Amino acid sequence: MSTPGTDGGELAAPYGSGPSARESAPRKKVRVHHLRELKERGEAWPMLTAYDMYTAELFDEAGIPVLLVGDSAANNVFGYDTSLPVTVDELLPLVRGVTRAVKYALVVADLPFGSYQLSPEQALATAVRFMKEGRAHAVKLEGGRKFAPHVEALTSAGVPVMGHIGFTPQSEHNLGGYRVQGRGASGEELVADALALQEAGAFSVVMEMVPAEVAKQVTHSLSIPTIGIGAGPDCDAQVLVWQDMAGLRRGRTPRFVKRYADVAGVLSKAATAFAEDVRRGEFPGAEHSFH
Ligand SMILES: Nc1nc(=O)c2c([nH]1)NC[C@@H]1CN(c3ccc(C(=O)N[C@@H](CCC(=O)O)C(=O)O)cc3)CN21
Numbered sequence: 001m002s003t004p005g006t007d008g009g010e011l012a013a014p015y016g017s018g019p020s021a022r023e024s025a026p027r028k029k030v031r032v033h034h035l036r037e038l039k040e041r042g043e044a045w046p047m048l049t050a051y052d053m054y055t056a057e058l059f060d061e062a063g064i065p066v067l068l069v070g071d072s073a074a075n076n077v078f079g080y081d082t083s084l085p086v087t088v089d090e091l092l093p094l095v096r097g098v099t100r101a102v103k104y105a106l107v108v109a110d111l112p113f114g115s116y117q118l119s120p121e122q123a124l125a126t127a128v129r130f131m132k133e134g135r136a137h138a139v140k141l142e143g144g145r146k147f148a149p150h151v152e153a154l155t156s157a158g159v160p161v162m163g164h165i166g167f168t169p170q171s172e173h174n175l176g177g178y179r180v181q182g183r184g185a186s187g188e189e190l191v192a193d194a195l196a197l198q199e200a201g202a203f204s205v206v207m208e209m210v211p212a213e214v215a216k217q218v219t220h221s222l223s224i225p226t227i228g229i230g231a232g233p234d235c236d237a238q239v240l241v242w243q244d245m246a247g248l249r250r251g252r253t254p255r256f257v258k259r260y261a262d263v264a265g266v267l268s269k270a271a272t273a274f275a276e277d278v279r280r281g282e283f284p285g286a287e288h289s290f291h
């Protein structure tokens with residue numbers, strides 16, 4: 001983890017030269033070409049989801065170069081059982097909160113189910129809303145070769161696009177549930193999908209739940225970065241949903257999740273302590289009252 005500096009302008013670089021050199025170089029806004037440069041230098045980078053201001057601010061200060069306002073807000077903000085029901089109107093205010101909070105991170109807005117599949121025109125109209133109203137820096141959509149025309153329409157209009165292949169949660173009913181994709185012969189299909197997205201102008205591609213060997217092959221076939229989630233150690237970048245990463249979500253988590261904290265435990269203890277204080281008459285104290 002990088003260490004925040006004493007003021008907003010002097011944080012350790014989230015990308016670039018590694019821990020020793022340029023420690024005090026001022027951070028710059030992350031741009032898509034920086035991510036390609038990291039791939040060329042073989043430096044892995046992290047991505048996290050964010051859905052609100054405080055988490056976006058913390059992750060930005062921690063040096064996370066790319067934040068995704070995922071349609072997984074469906075599960076992790078709104079409490080739906082899948083990502084399918086969440087709408088553009090529900091996601092837009094979350095994107096706005098995240099983009100308001102960051103100084104450096106590239107903010108990617110995930111296009112939700114039904115908001116882009118109809119046509120390249122629909123994809124562009126939706127992306128324009130996320131850019132204008134959400135102030136997103138880029139958008140993400142799910143799909144391979146079949147969505148190359150959609151990606152092309154967006155990149156031609158100046159919208160950077162992140163692809164997403166392998167297990168694509170918006171197609172879970174068609175894929176038959178949460179299953180690893182690209183085993184056996186379909187590994188070749190994944191390479192073809194990734195190449196088509198790159199050719200259409202995508203600046204990066206998420207690969208979800210793909211065998212590590214296949215993900216490695218895709219990564220080496222592309223000049224744009226691959227971002228893995230359950231896709232092994234050889235992707236150019238790694239992404240997790242922040243509530244999984246920080247242990248806010250309880251219960252069984254997918255195999256690809258590593259927990260770095262127990263935020264659920266911390267919040268639960270805080271709420272319990274507050275409740276006890278109020279019930280015992282110990283809060284508010286004199287120092288919390290106006291005289
Ligand atoms: N909190 C959260 N984390 C995620 O990673 C995530 C979301 N929400 N919502 C949208 C999608 C849905 N995703 C999921 C959800 C469940 C599994 C899962 O249950 N995986 C199991 C079974 C794998 C298998 O059967 O082969 C696993 O053990 O990984 C995987 C990805 C990933 N995304």
Ligand SMILES: CC(C)C(=O)C(=O)O
Binds near residue numbers: 049073110229241
């Ligand atoms: C897990 C990531 C890649 C995602 O698409 C989401 O959070 O919606």
Ligand SMILES: [Mg+2]
Binds near residue numbers: 071
């Ligand atoms: Mg998503």
